Amino acid sequence: MNKEIKTNEIQIGLLGCGVIGTQVATELLNGNLDCKLAGKNRIKLKKILVNDLSKSRDNSIPESLFTNSPDEILLDPDIDIIIEVMGGEKPAYDYVIKAIQNGKHLVTANKELIAKHGPQIFGLAHEKKVQIKLDATVGGGIPIINTIMDSLKANQITEVVGILNGTTNYILSEMKNSKKTLEAALKEAQDKGYAESDPTNDLEGIDAKYKTSILASLAFHQYIAPDQVPSHGIKSISPADFHFAEELGFSIKLLGLAKQFEDGHISTSVYPSLVAADQPLARIDGVLNAVEVRGDLIRELMLVGPGAGPKPTSSAILGDLLSLIKNISSDFPLPYKVLPANARSKAEESSSDEKYRFYTRLRVNDKVGVIRDLGIILAKHQISLESISQKAHTPDSSWEKGGEATLIFLTHSIGEDKLKIALDEIKQLDPVNEICCILRVFE
Amino acid sequence: MNKEIKTNEIQIGLLGCGVIGTQVATELLNGNLDCKLAGKNRIKLKKILVNDLSKSRDNSIPESLFTNSPDEILLDPDIDIIIEVMGGEKPAYDYVIKAIQNGKHLVTANKELIAKHGPQIFGLAHEKKVQIKLDATVGGGIPIINTIMDSLKANQITEVVGILNGTTNYILSEMKNSKKTLEAALKEAQDKGYAESDPTNDLEGIDAKYKTSILASLAFHQYIAPDQVPSHGIKSISPADFHFAEELGFSIKLLGLAKQFEDGHISTSVYPSLVAADQPLARIDGVLNAVEVRGDLIRELMLVGPGAGPKPTSSAILGDLLSLIKNISSDFPLPYKVLPANARSKAEESSSDEKYRFYTRLRVNDKVGVIRDLGIILAKHQISLESISQKAHTPDSSWEKGGEATLIFLTHSIGEDKLKIALDEIKQLDPVNEICCILRVFE
Numbered sequence: 001m002n003k004e005i006k007t008n009e010i011q012i013g014l015l016g017c018g019v020i021g022t023q024v025a026t027e028l029l030n031g032n033l034d035c036k037l038a039g040k041n042r043i044k045l046k047k048i049l050v051n052d053l054s055k056s057r058d059n060s061i062p063e064s065l066f067t068n069s070p071d072e073i074l075l076d077p078d079i080d081i082i083i084e085v086m087g088g089e090k091p092a093y094d095y096v097i098k099a100i101q102n103g104k105h106l107v108t109a110n111k112e113l114i115a116k117h118g119p120q121i122f123g124l125a126h127e128k129k130v131q132i133k134l135d136a137t138v139g140g141g142i143p144i145i146n147t148i149m150d151s152l153k154a155n156q157i158t159e160v161v162g163i164l165n166g167t168t169n170y171i172l173s174e175m176k177n178s179k180k181t182l183e184a185a186l187k188e189a190q191d192k193g194y195a196e197s198d199p200t201n202d203l204e205g206i207d208a209k210y211k212t213s214i215l216a217s218l219a220f221h222q223y224i225a226p227d228q229v230p231s232h233g234i235k236s237i238s239p240a241d242f243h244f245a246e247e248l249g250f251s252i253k254l255l256g257l258a259k260q261f262e263d264g265h266i267s268t269s270v271y272p273s274l275v276a277a278d279q280p281l282a283r284i285d286g287v288l289n290a291v292e293v294r295g296d297l298i299r300e301l302m303l304v305g306p307g308a309g310p311k312p313t314s315s316a317i318l319g320d321l322l323s324l325i326k327n328i329s330s331d332f333p334l335p336y337k338v339l340p341a342n343a344r345s346k347a348e349e350s351s352s353d354e355k356y357r358f359y360t361r362l363r364v365n366d367k368v369g370v371i372r373d374l375g376i377i378l379a380k381h382q383i384s385l386e387s388i389s390q391k392a393h394t395p396d397s398s399w400e401k402g403g404e405a406t407l408i409f410l411t412h413s414i415g416e417d418k419l420k421i422a423l424d425e426i427k428q429l430d431p432v433n434e435i436c437c438i439l440r441v442f443e
Numbered sequence: 444m445n446k447e448i449k450t451n452e453i454q455i456g457l458l459g460c461g462v463i464g465t466q467v468a469t470e471l472l473n474g475n476l477d478c479k480l481a482g483k484n485r486i487k488l489k490k491i492l493v494n495d496l497s498k499s500r501d502n503s504i505p506e507s508l509f510t511n512s513p514d515e516i517l518l519d520p521d522i523d524i525i526i527e528v529m530g531g532e533k534p535a536y537d538y539v540i541k542a543i544q545n546g547k548h549l550v551t552a553n554k555e556l557i558a559k560h561g562p563q564i565f566g567l568a569h570e571k572k573v574q575i576k577l578d579a580t581v582g583g584g585i586p587i588i589n590t591i592m593d594s595l596k597a598n599q600i601t602e603v604v605g606i607l608n609g610t611t612n613y614i615l616s617e618m619k620n621s622k623k624t625l626e627a628a629l630k631e632a633q634d635k636g637y638a639e640s641d642p643t644n645d646l647e648g649i650d651a652k653y654k655t656s657i658l659a660s661l662a663f664h665q666y667i668a669p670d671q672v673p674s675h676g677i678k679s680i681s682p683a684d685f686h687f688a689e690e691l692g693f694s695i696k697l698l699g700l701a702k703q704f705e706d707g708h709i710s711t712s713v714y715p716s717l718v719a720a721d722q723p724l725a726r727i728d729g730v731l732n733a734v735e736v737r738g739d740l741i742r743e744l745m746l747v748g749p750g751a752g753p754k755p756t757s758s759a760i761l762g763d764l765l766s767l768i769k770n771i772s773s774d775f776p777l778p779y780k781v782l783p784a785n786a787r788s789k790a791e792e793s794s795s796d797e798k799y800r801f802y803t804r805l806r807v808n809d810k811v812g813v814i815r816d817l818g819i820i821l822a823k824h825q826i827s828l829e830s831i832s833q834k835a836h837t838p839d840s841s842w843e844k845g846g847e848a849t850l851i852f853l854t855h856s857i858g859e860d861k862l863k864i865a866l867d868e869i870k871q872l873d874p875v876n877e878i879c880c881i882l883r884v885f886e
Contacts, residue, residue, distance in 0.1 A: 027597065027740075032597075032599075033597060036596055036597065037776075040774065040776075135594065141740065141741040141742070141744065142744060143590055143593075143594030143595070143744075146589075146590075146593065146594050147586055147589075147590075147594075150586075150589065150593075150762060150765075150766050151578065151586030151589050151590075151758075151759070151762045151766075152586070152758060152762060153479055153761075153762050153765045153766070154470065154475075154476060154479065154757070154758055154761030154762050154764070154765060155758055155762075156475075280726075280747070283723075283726075295758065296754070297470075297584065297754045297755060297757050297758035297761070298584040298748060298749065298754075298755055298758040299584070299748075299749050299754065299755060300748060300749070301584065301585060301586075301746070301747070301748035301749075302745075302746070302747040302748065303744070303745070303746055303747075304723070304744070304745040304746075304747070305741060305742075305743060305744035305745065306741065306742050306743070306744075311739075311740045311741070311742065312740060312741055312742060314597070314740050315594075315595060315597055315598055315738065315740035315741040316594070318596075318597030318740070319593060319594045319595060319596050319597050319598075321597070322593075322596045322597060323593050323594075323596070326770075326773055326774065326776070327769075327770040327773045329772050329773065330769055330770045330772065330773060331483065331769065333480075333483075333769070
């Protein structure tokens, strides 16, 4: 038997009170959740951990709830469930471990924490017979984690792919639909509160890497650490790429991809990708997230919804809380196995079966013979092209400089390693000034 | 405490062995599910109820499992969980009630059963402390029921709308994309196994009515019987409607809609609807189902996937089974309240706030003055038009007969009652031969 609730009052400790924490606290305090518990239990928010007690906060939260002493929550024997919305690796990890050691169940929205330390946290929770709920770590309000862990549990999942970062999707949508530059679209996203003042984690694909690591681990029941997920951001994408992508019939999306091949090999990546315009993912614009799951029974399921924001994220956190309370005496089975380090490195090797079409944009001097020289190198490496296009400077294409031309090519399916070797040689060609952007085609 | 499993072997009784039952039995017998239970439990399919023992069946199911005696399953004290996939109201209802009375948990895919008898089944289950799982009743493999009951539980849901019937969606998609007649598209759906030989339940919106009843009841925590859901089928839709819909910028979809207004009033319907071409639901084609849910926290969530078929439906049934086993000691709270009959009739009254734009197609004699006469009647009832269009017979429009013309109009937002009164008068006009088709615009 698991830890049982002592009274019918479920006491909650909240770690963090930023925008999401404030929303969660407000919902917990307004009493609406109690009626969802069918009268058997009552939820009581006991304490909220904050960094700075003197900071002015939402008036609807009584000041007496705030504390800056973690142990007041982590060691309080009356607190049954911890909701962790502080984000980041430290000190969240230490707090969460201490809470579980003290027999508290956990609801978390912290993707970095679960991506990096899932094995330790799940392992300890299993040992201490407490439950972990983590639906809010990926996809904001979209119940993708619960869908994979519960509803699709009978499936052998073969692929999970999604638009997992709302900030970059907003930027890419604005670049496409309003012909903005990346800088202008980012500025707008920051003004609207969709992007942080330091947007590194979003733009460089780190946020999507954490989420892909979590989805892959849960879908394939094997821990895939974030550093095993090769990740690329969107910083190299320019308006020129949207111009060419559209000509070729594609949208550009930053996709997190996790795939298991028939031989058991798992491949994960975060890659800015060309998505055929008639595919559902191509039409997911703005701050929306979308995830597609393929499995042996379900075939294909797609979930689309708000991937961030205090209300949607609270929807996931509080849904998790209610479900945790409903099934509080249930076991918490380990969601995945953790391979030893030497076995893990095998998972990192990319399979020779993994072939994609690649799009490459180069800046070249507008001289005779560039395409010939490029063709010679590609042919040597047995890379065949589906299309190639060179555009000289035109008055209305601000992305081209005088005397230079933009050259793009789209390969047939090849291994990425092969392309990289060829590009290293192409880079040495005299008229090639820069290899600007590489995109992968999502099939 | 609920009924506890006696051993770590969970014994299953399966009611029904059609295409879905066969798929479920195969999955239960191949042992793949046991490893999903983290080693603690083992699933054993003990008996399968069939009508006719002499019928030849899938060889992979041992003959010894079949029985034609319901009590061999319903009264077997060793059977813990019943999976009901026989479909239809009777005798499924009697079997399910008897099983619950004997303390058995239930996983069901039977929409008619749950739509018509949910209150009795849930009430008895609550009393007997057994659980009911019903994800497969709506949307095939799409986990829409679990999403509403669990993941979105913290939300105040305001609207659920969806393409809930794959057969009619296939027919409408073929009529649109391949310019087929309804009869030709139906024939094709039957040939491909998407439609039954008697397609009444699909074409007349009865299947969608059951599903809308279930979704509305669970979303708004109040039982809405299927006979409270005004339902229309797709039989009046002709190629002409797709022609005009496309001109106006719409797709035609059969939508199940459940909406709760701020005053608590609930409105439900199954209506062939015009959906603006840029809305996600407009692009869900073929046998796919899609459901959109709106709530105070989540804002809007969409799920898209296969709405029928043995494998996707098994995904839902077996996901439910695994989740039932995991949480087998949990309480089963009543998912909705049941209002007494006199209060229920109030829910049936349509709110005067409910206004929609309506599309109407008429067959008229191609004479001077039709539009004038129609205009006079509409003006009298204060119905203003957004657009009106009349097409005389042309050689390439096979849907128009000599001497006749097709007239369509699209109203501004009005109450449906008002339109109906006006149409009753219009029907009396001498040149009006028939009011062929009424569609509602989904906003």
